[in-house]
Amino acid sequence: MNGIVPPFLLERLADHAEPAVASCAQQTLAVDGSLRTRRSASAPRPTFATTATAGAGPQRTISDAGGSTALPGRTARREGDPATGDRSVDEAYDALGATWQLLHAAFGRDSLDGAGRPLLATVHYGERYDNAFWDGERMVFGDGDGEIFGSFTAAVDVVGHELAHGLVQATVDLVYQGQSGALNESIADAVGSLVKQHLLAQTAEEADWLIGAGLFTDRVEGVALRSMAAPGTAYDDDVLGKDPQPATMAGYVVTSSDNGGVHINSGIPNHAFFLAATAIGGPAWEGAGRVWMDVLEQRAVAPDADFAAFASATVAAAAARFGADSRERAAVADAWAKVGVGLDDASTAADPAVDDETVRVERSGGLLGRVHVAEVPESALPDPERERLEELVDSGALADLPDAPPKPDAYTWRIEISQRIDITVGEGELPDDVLSLLRSILDRGDSRR
Template sequence: MCKKCFCSIVPPNVLSGLSKDGSEASKLALADLASLKLKREATLAGITKQAIVKGNTNRYVYDCQNSWQLRKELVRKEGEGPVADQQVNKVYEISGFMKDYLMNTFGYDSLDNNGMDLIFSVHYQDNYPNAFWDGDEMVFGDGDGKELIGFANSIDVIAHELMHGITQFTANLQYYGQPGALNEHFSDVFGTVIKQRLLKQTPSEADWLIGNDIIGPAFPGEALRSMKAPGSANIYDNQPDHMDNYYNGPKDNQGVHINSGIPNKAFYLATIQLGLDVTEKVWFQTLKKLWAIANFNDMVEKILEVTSDMIKNNEIPKNSLAIIEDAFSQVGLKADKLSLNYQIEISGGILPVNKVLEGEISDHELIRYVERNKMTDLTNPLLRDGQAYKFNLKTNKLKKEFTVDESSLDDHLKKIIDIAQKSNAL
């Protein structure tokens, strides 16, 4: 488990900026970070020793009563009706929507895919301006009523913190540098996905803002982050939207909230063209294929790999690969190793491998295509009767020539296609 991960919705630079402007609540929240990280380490150490038990995804909402004590008073549990506290009801209802979404869309059961109970604590501390996932539960402050307000009232904040739990039990992305930025990225992605699904919005109708519902009247901006326009949400927002402006400094655990703006923008660009039905599935399946120290390039390779497999299985449109690859290219992340925009030059003809992999050219048609482009290579004494097929496989990083005789043509074609499919090994 990610022992350095303390996953909060408000970035340290925003809390720092508010502190400089005189916010006492933000000062206390910043001072609280170190102790909360230690608590999370202890929590995760205990979780790793527990046996996996199949649960029923029951929801439990506790009221901290503005104290430091988590799970102080249970105020609503699974199956019970609404209570007077609307923040309690909001957490209960939104988490219920998300657990149903996970099961119905991905066949995924709660945060750990084993029906883990969902634990929430609201009204944490007095005027606490943050919300966080601490390893086994979601915690929400009320804000100071000036800059930041009611964290448990926000759809994307609740979904964002729940998603940190899913990331912990899947890729377990460590919370520093690029793995940490991906951790934040996936939480922002499914924060906005759940918001759009619950509000029944199309991508073009959505605001693509994270945390705009917790913004108080004195906050200098409209949201915590913008996936559509990273760096524009508030005066402290220093998110880049391109690798040219990547943050390399030590702050924010080496930029976990900062650099997440880069893949966030790519998700926005892809979704605007493809819709959530495509991108939500691609991104979720990709998360399950990542690992603790996966970086941006690793994610791009896996996303394109997942996309290619889904196209092959007729799960998503055939143009998905080109659109997603272009979205990442627009933010400076190019898939050097995995791109199906390959071409095989056969004699004087050109065969686009992506057309074969997407099923637009059948195996039989492929053989016929090669037959029509047969060439004679009299300089190769190993080839029977001088009849040969010459191939040039070109990728972004590889140029490789193959020459083969008729007797091994079928096997050779399979080898070329296999190389293209497994191109992350090139």
């Protein structure tokens, strides 16, 4: 189950002061958790053709769950049927068609599998469900809570993103964990953005490179879920926190949450795609998009590929399509270099924190008993924060704080820095400046359990 809204955002909303918002997020998390449990094993990789069928066209069926979580729901619109007047049904129908058109017109591909696979979707899933996902067979859309999120059929790139998980499943079938999982998410973002750009006839320079623009209501200080042009800037909100995506390997987040940070670290290959596309120029589906699609269709990487392996495959694909001395190949190679991914040293790229101390901050307790965790390389912290942290460690100020094991309904902080320090302190024992520093670090890589 691949949802467009990362679990760490939903977990923040689950603590919202407004009971209606918190309840919707909690219910969404519960549904998502149960779906992940049921789909713990990957769907079998289907066979596919690489050329479009003559006279091919999309085969869409939109179903309506009517607020339930039973799939598929009643059939609401089939291929060729007129608009129904139900906005979600008709938006889903149009967006599935836009995705099929991109694949067919730009890449000569008939649907997700290249062999005309029907495109299925269900709308009005759950009660105020705050997500949209690909379940291995179909797209599923919630209506949103109306307070933080609107309807998930409103953004064509969200539909393209989720369908792209089906494209990945039909080709390289990247394992949804760690760097291969982040690549899975990044490819879905890239395809989703291309769907919107193709629909609007935009060049790479004209596109906004935002994922999920329009999903947030006016209450949220943010423009989208993610930004491929500037990862880490899509939102900065009192409730949702700050967009945690890094743009380069210097900010790579080491975490066991969110399947190893798949929704966070996808910012790095996202930014590489943006840099390559804009350096090549023109319609992105003719440049970087064509290169990335070649890697998928030729299954040029293993399912557990890391960033370095995928980067090498894209550079090779650019050379094969455009020439070894082409500006396209140079643009792709330069893009990966700018985000800090090497082409040939996979071991270094796979573990960016090998020579870098890891800072782990955990806040636990409170009435809900939630645990908030951030694990980041120390080098990823801004200079003032890193210098202040080093000062606290070197001076012994942290080690001198009174030890406080976790207590029911009380907040405690655990601070670990590689092998140098591991302490647990009651929140009330922390000086204001130290508490502010720890909160800032937590916001940079917060995941909750």
